[in-house]
Amino acid sequence: MTKTVQNEEKDKPGRACFVVGPIGQSGSETRRRADWLFKGVIIPTFTKHFEDFKVTRADTISSPGMIDVQLIDMLFEADLVIVDMSETNANAFYEMGIRHALSKPVVHMYARDTKIPFDVAPHRAIEFSIDQFDELELASAALKSAVTEAIKPGFTVVNPVTRALGVKKLETTATPEMQLLWDEIAELRRLVSDQNVLSPSRRLRVASKNLEVRINPLVYRPETDIRTVVAATSPTHGVWCQVYQEDTSIFIALPSDTPDDEIKVVADALRQVVGIVNVWARY
Structure with missing residues (x-):
């Protein structure tokens, strides 16, 4: 670059984008990652695709005054805020909370391997890594897409608040x-x-007499009534069976007192159903 980041920003009129996140001390790993994100992803993306934006990070604010007041002003006034959630930095999440409360556009980013809190995790965020140059390009492409969407007229802001x-x-x-x-x-x-609600496969582990049925989805008919087949071949116990499906497997739970020979009869009957590839006992 022939100009400093500050000079590039100063020359740009128009809308404002404010970047918040962990910055760290000079020379620290936190600062190295923050600078790569800011100078290697965010600034190039806006320079190439969103020239009317002035991009600012807290440590690049050059105007005189109290930094915390200026920071809050930027959170209120910026047309767009980019939040780096890396390291789940407390200050960054506080600032993100303010922006969320304002119901204004936010683009979320995070470094690979960052564990995002549960209340933020459902919201789309951009993963980035500084390990390879190609990964910076991928993050830049994702950022371009997210910004394009966020600045559309009538964009609806959705966040936990x-x-x-x-x-x-x-x-x-x-x-x-x-x-x-x-x-x-x-x-x-x-x-x-609810942790007490078990997945189909977990329910089968709790039951005593179980069958797993593998199906061919290209041949198997979804309307097939597995319960009817089981009940017809095991009138005493089959009527109490429970049936669950996960992808190409059907799990059948039978009462624990179902005789083994009856289980075998049920399995043989199921193998005759169109689309069923095989049947195994799971107990």
């Missing part, structure tokens, strides 16, 4: 029908997140 506010508004303004639907959704979410 806006979601919480939306839920609160729904709770106070929903019709009885909407509230019933919301309650059903909330119950489904509780069931999905």
Whole structure:
């Protein structure tokens, strides 16, 4: 570059992009990664694709005044904020929270191997690495796409704060029908997140007499009633069976007192069903 980053930014009129994240002391690994992200990914991307933006990081603010006040002003006023969530830096997450509360556009980024907190993880973020030059180019391409989307007119900001506010508004303004639907959704979410709700394969490990059925999805008919086949060949015990499907496997849980010879009869009957490749006992 023939100009410093500061001079490049100073010469750019128009909209503002503010970058927050861990910066670290000069010479530290944190600073090295932060500089690679800022100077190797963010600045080149905006220079090439978003020339009307002035890109600023907290340590590049040259205006006189208290840095914390200027930082908050930038969080409020910037057209776009890029948050580097690497190292789950407390200051960066505090600043991200302020921006989220404003319901203004944010692009999230993080260094590879960073464990993102659960409440932020569902939101799209750009992974980057400074280990290879090609990886910087990939991060730059992803950043270009994210910025293009975030600055579109009418872009809807979605983050943990806006979601919480939306839920609160729904709770106070929903019709009885909407509230019933919301309650059903909330119950489904509780069931999905409940550690006591077992996956099909885990349920089978808990049961005593189980069969695993492998199917050929190109031949197997989805409307096939596996329960009917099991019940017909094991009238006493098969009527109590539970059936679960995971991809190309069907798991059948039978009562623990089902005789082994009856299990064999059920397995033989299942092998005659079109599309079933094989059947194994899993107990």
